[in-house]
Amino acid sequence: MNNLVLGTAQLGMNYGVVNRMGQPSRGQALAMISRAVAAGISTLDTARDYGTAEALLGQLPTRLRQQIKVVTKLDPLRALPINADEETVRAAVDESIHCSCEALRVERLDVLLLHRWEHRMGWNGVAWARLLELKDSNKIGVLGASVYEPAEAMEVLRDPNVQHLQIPFNLLDWRWRAAGIEQAIAARPDIVVHARSALLQGTLINSQVCWPAVEGFDAGRCIKTINLLVANLQRQSITDLCFAYVRSQSWIHGVVVGCETMTQLEENLKLFSSLALDTLQCAQVERSLPRPPDAFLNPTKWSQLEAVSAS
Numbered sequence: 566m567n568n569l570v571l572g573t574a575q576l577g578m579n580y581g582v583v584n585r586m587g588q589p590s591r592g593q594a595l596a597m598i599s600r601a602v603a604a605g606i607s608t609l610d611t612a613r614d615y616g617t618a619e620a621l622l623g624q625l626p627t628r629l630r631q632q633i634k635v636v637t638k639l640d641p642l643r644a645l646p647i648n649a650d651e652e653t654v655r656a657a658v659d660e661s662i663h664c665s666c667e668a669l670r671v672e673r674l675d676v677l678l679l680h681r682w683e684h685r686m687g688w689n690g691v692a693w694a695r696l697l698e699l700k701d702s703n704k705i706g707v708l709g710a711s712v713y714e715p716a717e718a719m720e721v722l723r724d725p726n727v728q729h730l731q732i733p734f735n736l737l738d739w740r741w742r743a744a745g746i747e748q749a750i751a752a753r754p755d756i757v758v759h760a761r762s763a764l765l766q767g768t769l770i771n772s773q774v775c776w777p778a779v780e781g782f783d784a785g786r787c788i789k790t791i792n793l794l795v796a797n798l799q800r801q802s803i804t805d806l807c808f809a810y811v812r813s814q815s816w817i818h819g820v821v822v823g824c825e826t827m828t829q830l831e832e833n834l835k836l837f838s839s840l841a842l843d844t845l846q847c848a849q850v851e852r853s854l855p856r857p858p859d860a861f862l863n864p865t866k867w868s869q870l871e872a873v874s875a876s
């Protein structure tokens with residue numbers, strides 16, 4: 566299934582601002598993963614922090630597990646004080662890797678990402694140094710990082726030890742173009758790039774009431790423009806346009822999409838087998854859409870918005 570990567574946050578916990586269905590049952594989640602692999606999806610994105618997601622992947626039949634590559638992420642190490650000593654930091658990293666291996670039922674992690682880029686330099690670099698040791702001893706295949714902002718991604722691209730980068734990206738996210746990400750990635754052909762957030766946690770395909778209210782950004786007008794683009798570019802739906810735009814970026818190797826139901830998965834499988842946009846169509850999308858502020862594009866900032874509007 567070309568470049569669709571199945572995100573598993575939605576399968577391991579209640580995830581997403583517009584999520585009304587909640588976490589699927591274990592049986593439903595396993596059925597969805599099996600269906601995705603049968604349809605040709607070969608990479609799944611998970612994390613130590615996604616509730617039962619890693620354990621679900623570990624419960625797949627061996628035959629299916631052998632067909633997939635799993636990208637997981639280091640525990641966010643929330644309990645670790647910033648001044649923790651070296652031994653404590655190394656032990657916390659080892660514990661995260663051990664728990665991931667146990668849950669996934671593997672001896673070695675295919676791909677391990679920092680879930681927080683600040684952990685690269687945190688604790689005087691001790692956590693990262695331990696991860697490099699674990700990679701050298703073949704406990705980890707590939708090391709990488711998941712980031713939230715272009716500035717972080719640029720730092721990642723300067724680190725030769727990072728070979729996998731995950732960024733949030735969607736048709737409204739002009740920040741990556743402005744930062745020159747495509748050119749920066751061209752200089753690092755050894756790096757695999759995955760994009761999440763194609764639907765901005767489902768917000769982009771929901772009605773305006775679900776969109777975060779951000780001062781200076783006219784969500785209603787933006788939604789009208791997106792609908793016009795769907796019609797002009799003869800796409801099936803906003804979901805289709807959102808996917809087609811991200812899929813058309815040649816510098817993105819995998820698009821991480823999450824879903825909660827088999828119906829959504831089937832739709833996504835179908836949409837990913839349709840034609841992406843061509844260069845002119847991408848340019849039309851970029852010309853037509855507004856440039857929302859960072860506070861809209863980064864879901865980690867939405868709770869602050871609610872706090873502000875409620876106060």
Ligand SMILES: NC(=O)c1ccc[n+]([C@@H]2O[C@H](COP(=O)([O-])OP(=O)(O)OC[C@H]3O[C@@H](n4cnc5c(N)ncnc54)[C@H](OP(=O)(O)O)[C@@H]3O)[C@@H](O)[C@H]2O)c1
Pocket residue numbers: 571572573574575580581583584585586610611638680711712731761762763764765766767768770804821822823824825828829830832833
């Ligand atoms: N820091 C990180 O590394 C990080 C952070 C976040 C996510 N992720 C990864 O990225 C994955 C995707 O999460 P995301 O935040 O990027 O979300 P997304 O893929 O932009 O949106 C997923 C949401 O869109 C809705 N959806 C999906 N397919 C649909 C369809 N066919 N029809 C209607 N609605 C549909 C569902 O929400 P509703 O049904 O609730 O509307 C679903 O939860 C996660 O599973 C996780 O693996 C990584």
